[in-house]
Amino acid sequence: MRVTDTDVVIVGAGPTGSLLASELCLTGVRPMVLERRATISDVPKAGGLGGQILHLLRYRGLLERLTALSPDPGPAPIFPFGGVHVDLSNLADPPLQAMVLAQQELERVLGDHASALGADVRRGHEVVAASQDDDAVSLEVRGPDGPYRVNSRYVVGCDGGRSRVRDLAGIPFPGNTYPEVNRLGQVTLPDSVTILDSGDLDVPGFGRVGAGFTRTGRGLLGLAASTESRVVSLYTIEDELAEYDDDLPLTPTELQDSIRRVLGAEIPLGEPIRLSRFTFQARQAQRYRAGRMLLAGDAAHLFPATGVALNAGMLDGVNLAWKLAADIAGWAPPDLLDIYHDERHFAATRTMLHTQAQVALRRGHDPAAQALRDLLQELLLDEQPARRIGAFISGADIRYPMPDHHPLTGTFAPDLTLHTDHGTTSLAKLMHPARPILLDLTDRPDLREIAQGWHDRIDIHTATTDHHPQADALLIRPDAHIAWAATADEPAAPTLREALSYWFGSPSATT
Numbered sequence: 001m002r003v004t005d006t007d008v009v010i011v012g013a014g015p016t017g018s019l020l021a022s023e024l025c026l027t028g029v030r031p032m033v034l035e036r037r038a039t040i041s042d043v044p045k046a047g048g049l050g051g052q053i054l055h056l057l058r059y060r061g062l063l064e065r066l067t068a069l070s071p072d073p074g075p076a077p078i079f080p081f082g083g084v085h086v087d088l089s090n091l092a093d094p095p096l097q098a099m100v101l102a103q104q105e106l107e108r109v110l111g112d113h114a115s116a117l118g119a120d121v122r123r124g125h126e127v128v129a130a131s132q133d134d135d136a137v138s139l140e141v142r143g144p145d146g147p148y149r150v151n152s153r154y155v156v157g158c159d160g161g162r163s164r165v166r167d168l169a170g171i172p173f174p175g176n177t178y179p180e181v182n183r184l185g186q187v188t189l190p191d192s193v194t195i196l197d198s199g200d201l202d203v204p205g206f207g208r209v210g211a212g213f214t215r216t217g218r219g220l221l222g223l224a225a226s227t228e229s230r231v232v233s234l235y236t237i238e239d240e241l242a243e244y245d246d247d248l249p250l251t252p253t254e255l256q257d258s259i260r261r262v263l264g265a266e267i268p269l270g271e272p273i274r275l276s277r278f279t280f281q282a283r284q285a286q287r288y289r290a291g292r293m294l295l296a297g298d299a300a301h302l303f304p305a306t307g308v309a310l311n312a313g314m315l316d317g318v319n320l321a322w323k324l325a326a327d328i329a330g331w332a333p334p335d336l337l338d339i340y341h342d343e344r345h346f347a348a349t350r351t352m353l354h355t356q357a358q359v360a361l362r363r364g365h366d367p368a369a370q371a372l373r374d375l376l377q378e379l380l381l382d383e384q385p386a387r388r389i390g391a392f393i394s395g396a397d398i399r400y401p402m403p404d405h406h407p408l409t410g411t412f413a414p415d416l417t418l419h420t421d422h423g424t425t426s427l428a429k430l431m432h433p434a435r436p437i438l439l440d441l442t443d444r445p446d447l448r449e450i451a452q453g454w455h456d457r458i459d460i461h462t463a464t465t466d467h468h469p470q471a472d473a474l475l476i477r478p479d480a481h482i483a484w485a486a487t488a489d490e491p492a493a494p495t496l497r498e499a500l501s502y503w504f505g506s507p508s509a510t511t
């Protein structure tokens with residue numbers, strides 16, 4: 001059997017795997033990406049992208065490629081939250097941004113980007129077996145030209161909810177599968193159905209179907225108008241003990257049958273535009289790392305509510321890439337790869353908290369459950385609860401535990417407009433190469449001198465800013481989380497040295 005040696009194999013070229021691949025390429029590691037499908041699946045999955053990942057994609061200059069295909073991200077308008085609606089549209093500086101974008105388009109852009117940067121993307125190659133020792137993982141792969149073996153220093157399973165890599169690594173995936181099936185159709189309606197100005201429908205032989213959610217004893221029907229004439233979204237949730245394969249498409253007849261069961265009446269449907277079906281699971285891998293095998297994306301977590309999975313998975317990829325690259329380059333401090341588990345497991349636990357709360361809100365059919373939804377809906381009219389939930393959904397509330405205790409450490413670095421000797425720029429632009437940054441905002445030669453010891457690993461920038469970032473110097477990791485911060489009046493040198501060593505290893509030169 002042919003044998004290839006490489007540094008990193010990524011299994012799966014979905015959104016998580018492709019973004020991880022391009023992030024690794026930016027650090028100089030050229031991963032091999034093994035994807036069992038010959039082409040990108042055309043079964044509709046996510047219809048949009050939201051949360052912190054949009055900022056991160058802008059910090060890499062990638063968002064522009066996506067906005068060429070879809071309108072710019074904007075404040076998420078009304079977001080479903082377990083049968084309740086969170087309306088963030090009136091908030092200044094809204095905590096949740098979102099954009100409309102079909103997952104196939106996202107996968108295409110990310111896959112092309114990874115290939116252009118030098119990733120060895122092999123489509124039609126399925127990983128079927130793996131074993132590991134202290135030095136490498138050995139994979140058996142079934143490719144279009146027959147089986148072959150790859151020996152790799154690390155393997156990352158970005159191979160989705162039914163991850164083979166997770167099984168091969170022996171990592172448990174505990175949690176629940178909820179006995180409910182969600183069917184979603186964007187469809188045109190024939191002229192026999194009247195769409196009223198309120199968004200309600202007048203259905204022949206039945207009468208009025210209200211916009212929003214209608215609960216019946218048999219399930220839940222959602223109806224939302226669209227900006228396109230005679231196009232609506234119809235959504236059903238029914239309790240059902242079936243497990244469907246995400247890759248099997250929903251048919252118009254199946255959607256129509258489900259509406260009939262839930263409503264007790266037929267809504268005539270016209271042409272289908274987009275049809276999808278999903279079941280909800282709440283599962284999280286016990287560990288995101290077993291030796292040289294790691295997990296990211298759906299392979300590591302499945303959440304029981306919509307709109308959060310891509311954000312969580314792609315952020316896993318960005319968090320992992322620079323740590324893996326550090327290990328391969330030989331300068332990673334001990335435990336850096338375990339910190340990947342600590343940070344992203346913690347982040348997914350936060351997402352699990354609000355998505356599981358959504359299950360409890362959504363599934364209750366008795367008056368007490370309705371009272372809970374009504375109460376929450378009322379609370380969400382106030383700004384602070386709405387902000388808090390928006391931050392939860394976007395992941396903006398994540399503050400990783402870190403040794404440095406400044407209030408900013410662990411948080412996501414906001415984009416700052418920066419005035420430098422070379423003109424005006426922004427933090428987002430400085431982060432395009434995915435390198436750590438020491439941002440010196442008060443011209444501190446002592447700090448820059450210390451950071452010189454790590455000049456091969458971090459970029460040092462002196463600038464001023466019109467914003468007030470609560471600190472005058474920031475050490476920012478490639479995933480845009482702040483690793484250290486200080487104000488001008490602090491004796492910052494010792495803590496900066498400690499933070500640099502903690503995150504970026506021993507200095508390469510005496511300072």
Ligand SMILES: Cc1cc2nc3c(=O)[nH]c(=O)nc-3n(C[C@H](O)[C@H](O)[C@H](O)COP(=O)(O)OP(=O)(O)OC[C@H]3O[C@@H](n4cnc5c(N)ncnc54)[C@H](O)[C@@H]3O)c2cc1C
Nearest residue numbers: 012014015016036045046127159160276297298307309310
């Ligand atoms: C109908 C539907 C609607 C959704 N809507 C949303 C939404 O609105 N917002 C949101 O955030 N998320 C949504 N999701 C979830 C989202 O699609 C997933 O979270 C996302 O696809 C996960 O990306 P991933 O890269 O981690 O895994 P996947 O996209 O599952 O990619 C895994 C890849 O690994 C490949 N693979 C698997 N096994 C192997 C193997 N042994 N060897 C080689 N390759 C392998 C697969 O072919 C696949 O390409 C939706 C999902 C569905 C089904």
